[in-house]
Amino acid sequence: MRLCMHSIFCAVGVAGHNNGVCACECLLVLKLLLYFFSMMRHEITVKVKATSMSQTHEPNHFGEDVAEKFPNEGNGEPRFPNATERDEGRSEKYLPCSDVDEAAEEEDVQSEGRLWVLENANLPKCAFNIFKANVASGVFLLPTFYKDSGYIMSPIFAVVIGSIVVDCSRLLVRAKTMVNRGSVSDYAQLCDFVLGRPFRYVLLVALLLTQFGFCLLYLQLSGGVMARLVPTFSGDAYVWITVMFAIVLPMTFLSENLAFLAVVAIVSTVSVVFALVGTIILSFIKIHEEGVAESTIPWGRSIPLGWFNNMANNMMVLEGIGVVLPVENSCKNKPLFPMVLTVVLYLVVGWYLLYGLVGYLAYGGALEVSLVDALPKDPFSIVLRVAFMINLLCSYPILFMPAILQVDSLLGWPFWSWKGIVMLLVTNFVVYGVAMGAGTGTVGIVVSLIGALPAAVMLMLLPALLSLFVESSVEDPDGPRMSKEYWRRNLFWQTLHLNQGTLLLLLFAWDSDYGCGDTQRCGGASGLNVAVRHLDTFLFCCYYYYLFLGISFW
Numbered sequence: 433m434r435l436c437m438h439s440i441f442c443a444v445g446v447a448g449h450n451n452g453v454c455a456c457e458c459l460l461v462l463k464l465l466l467y468f469f470s471m472m473r474h475e476i477t478v479k480v481k482a483t484s485m486s487q488t489h490e491p492n493h494f495g496e497d498v499a500e501k502f503p504n505e506g507n508g509e510p511r512f513p514n515a516t517e518r519d520e521g522r523s524e525k526y527l528p529c530s531d532v533d534e535a536a537e538e539e540d541v542q543s544e545g546r547l548w549v550l551e552n553a554n555l556p557k558c559a560f561n562i563f564k565a566n567v568a569s570g571v572f573l574l575p576t577f578y579k580d581s582g583y584i585m586s587p588i589f590a591v592v593i594g595s596i597v598v599d600c601s602r603l604l605v606r607a608k609t610m611v612n613r614g615s616v617s618d619y620a621q622l623c624d625f626v627l628g629r630p631f632r633y634v635l636l637v638a639l640l641l642t643q644f645g646f647c648l649l650y651l652q653l654s655g656g657v658m659a660r661l662v663p664t665f666s667g668d669a670y671v672w673i674t675v676m677f678a679i680v681l682p683m684t685f686l687s688e689n690l691a692f693l694a695v696v697a698i699v700s701t702v703s704v705v706f707a708l709v710g711t712i713i714l715s716f717i718k719i720h721e722e723g724v725a726e727s728t729i730p731w732g733r734s735i736p737l738g739w740f741n742n743m744a745n746n747m748m749v750l751e752g753i754g755v756v757l758p759v760e761n762s763c764k765n766k767p768l769f770p771m772v773l774t775v776v777l778y779l780v781v782g783w784y785l786l787y788g789l790v791g792y793l794a795y796g797g798a799l800e801v802s803l804v805d806a807l808p809k810d811p812f813s814i815v816l817r818v819a820f821m822i823n824l825l826c827s828y829p830i831l832f833m834p835a836i837l838q839v840d841s842l843l844g845w846p847f848w849s850w851k852g853i854v855m856l857l858v859t860n861f862v863v864y865g866v867a868m869g870a871g872t873g874t875v876g877i878v879v880s881l882i883g884a885l886p887a888a889v890m891l892m893l894l895p896a897l898l899s900l901f902v903e904s905s906v907e908d909p910d911g912p913r914m915s916k917e918y919w920r921r922n923l924f925w926q927t928l929h930l931n932q933g934t935l936l937l938l939l940f941a942w943d944s945d946y947g948c949g950d951t952q953r954c955g956g957a958s959g960l961n962v963a964v965r966h967l968d969t970f971l972f973c974c975y976y977y978y979l980f981l982g983i984s985f986w
Contacts, residue, residue, distance in 0.1 A: 434490070437539055439786060443922050448669075459530070460595055468656060468890065474636055475752060475761070476644060487627070492521050508846050511544050512625060520558065523565070530789060532619070532729075543589055548611065551696075552764070552783075553759070553762040553763050553764060554763075554764060554770060555765055555772050556762050557764070557771075558759050558760075558762070558769065558772055559772050559775075559776045559902060561759050562674075562752065562755065562756070562759055562773060562776045562777070563776050563780060564701060564774075564856060565754075565755040565781070566588050566749075566751075566752035566777070567704065567705075567780065568702065568749075568823075568827060569648075569649075569650065569653065569820070569823055569824055570748060570749040570879075571708060571749060571784065571787060571858055572707070572708075572711070572802040572803050572804055572820065573745070573749070573801070573802050573803075573875075574745075574746075574749065574787055574788035574791065574803075574804075575787070575788050575789075575790075575791030575792040575795065575802075575803045575806075576741075576792075576799045576800065576801065576802065576876075577741075577742050577745040577746065577788065578742070578788055578789065578791075578792035578798055579729075579732070579792070579797070579867050580732050580733060580734065580738035580739065580741045580742045580745075581731070581732040581738055581739050581741075581742040582601075582700045582729045582730045582731045582733075583728055583729075583731040583789060583792060583793060584731060585730075585731055585732060585739060585742070586732075586742055586788065586792070587785055588738065588791070588944060589742050589743050589746060590746055590781065590784060590785045590788065591781065591785065592743075592766075593746045593747055593750070594746070594750065594778070594780075594781030594784070594785075595781075596775055596779070596891075596892060597747070597750045597753070597777065597781075597891050598773075598777045598778060598781070599779070600753070600775065600891055600892055600895035600896065601753055601756050601895070602651070602770055602774060603895045603896065603899040604619070604622070604753065604756055604757065604895045604898065605756060605757070605760055605769065605773065605897065606770075606899065606902075607622060607626065607759055607895070607898040607902040608760070608768075609903065610902050610906055611625060611626065611905070611906060612904070613735075613899035613909075615739050615961055617757065618634060618761075619678075619753075619754060619757055619894075620632050620635055620636065621900060622757070623635050623894060623898070625846045625905060625909075626897075626898050626901050626905040627897060627898065627911030627913060628895075628912075629874045629913075630914065631894065631897075633891065634889065634894070635889075636838060636842065637840065637886075637888070637896060638885075638886035638887075638889045639754065639834075639835065639886070639891045640838065640839070640887040641837050641885065642751055642882060642886045642890065643831045643832065643834060643835035644832075644835055644859070644863055645829055645865050645878060645881065645882040645886070645926055646827070646831045646882070647828055647832050648665060648678075648826055648863050648866055648867050648870075648878060649745065649823045649878050649879065649882070650757045650828050651676055651677060651828075651863065651867040651876065651881035652864070652866065652867055652870065652871070652872050652874070652878065653674065653802065654672060654676040654786060654821060654873050655668075655669040655672040655673040655867075655871075656669065656801050656802075656805060656806060656872045656875070657671065657805070657817055657820060657821050657824070658672035658675075658676075659672060659872075660805060660809075660817065661750065661814065661818070661821070666721050669871060669872045670849045670868060673864075673868060673872075674868075675866050676825070677860075677867075679825060680825060680828040681860055683696070683825075683828070683829040683937060684828075684832050684833070684836070684856060685831050685856070685939060688830070688833075688837075688847050688848075689691060690740060693829070693830060693833065696829060696830060697826070697827045698755075699822065699826050700822075700823050700826035700827050700847070701822040703819040703826070704819075704823045705821040706816075707802070707804070707816050707819040707820045708787065709815045710802060710812065710815070710819070711791070711803050711807065712786070712787055712790055712791070712817055713796070714807060714816075715790045715791050715793075715794035715803070715814070715965065716796075716811070718794040718795075719793055719794050720931070723795075724793045724795060724796075724914030725793065725795055725797070725798070726796065727796035727797030728792060728793060728796040728797075735736060736810070737746065740862070741880060743883075744879075744880050744884045744887075744888075745879055745880065745883050746784070746877050746883070747884075747887040747888060747892075748787070748880075748882045748883035748887050749785075749889065750780075750781075750887075751890065753890055753891055753895075754890070756773065760773075787803075791803040791806075801872070801875050801876075802820075804816060804820045806818055824967050832860075835859075835878065836855070836856055836859060839859070840852050863917060888940065901918075901974040904921065905916065923959075
């Protein structure tokens, strides 16, 4: 690992010297890399120790609670506190419903027998985990989103969507805190307890669409990046998609190996941080030397549907809400966790705003798929493209792992059974087949699909519904969740907003001319392009509908 880091540093120094990048900027990149590497070094040590322990693995069916036991740090032997010891360190301020839930908590002690959660993470580590979950390869697409809304409206939409996501993340933590049951520790269990079992499967579908959608996106992006790294030839994008798939397919068979995933996560984090810092430095240099690109526009290329596209895309890159409750479970200082969550997420939103705006002002209309594709062909840009490619290779198994494990748990198939292996192969080849059929030119549609449908459900609708129903669920923990009275009592005033959202959805669906004035986007009047244009419009309208419902509930 040290030899790899030394090689990267030498490449950065040589490329920075050849490209005219000053020494202080290169040193800044190296310091950031060393910081993130030191933060990740402790995690890989803990995960390797956890995997080396001899544990009896129980089947993890979807809807069943299975505890993971980790050794306490600093002790020779693992020690698991009982429920009384765990509750002594909790502040009463953390339990606003402790009086109401005292009886329910006592009844829930038996179900807590297997749910030992090691609370060993301090606030800086929690902040780093939240930051890492929200900063990934999708950030490189942000500058291209600004073409739809321009450099005036795009920052406004970024702040609005970011603020809603931050608040919904806090609502998720609030709902889990109010429930205050040991058997409710993650997003799926919270949906099951508050909203009922069907909404647990709604969350599962949204999670699968998101995870596998990102895997599809990574295959598409890899084909485009490699086409700019090497000389082009006929069908090169499809060849490189196949090569990428051949590399990541064996990696997905190691999904249960936490030590392997820890190493891959470190490499992915280092490469993405290096590529992000390098690309934004080049963008600042380009603006300083050449000024703002003349092809930039203030309001966007299509009003108002282009604005909805921008909001959907911003929603896509903020899909780290799934790690909020696991990180909160491991936090030692739970009363301060909401504040840390808010600060970190707003820092992420601010970074997104800076990165997207600077990249768009630097390259303008030259942006096609990502900021990496718009970089000039020089040694430093080649190093950045290689780092971006490494990040794509490492991100595929990281995102594929939780999705395929959830599918296996739902079906009750062990990972290494022949059914589990067949499911893994079939899922991989389905993602590969869709990538080959869609090609590298439909990245925008895939991003819109992820942001318009599953992202809006996970980030806005479900947290808002949980906030509305949590008090009723705590008052009647054993009551039916799918009864008409239960839903009418909590959603009576929201029916008006539902009808308004449906009406506006139909009005925007009627306007199906989005993108027709852009010949490069429409590509002519062929049946396929017309279908793609109508699909684009449908996705934007679906996103607006979900956005309106989410804001109404919120």
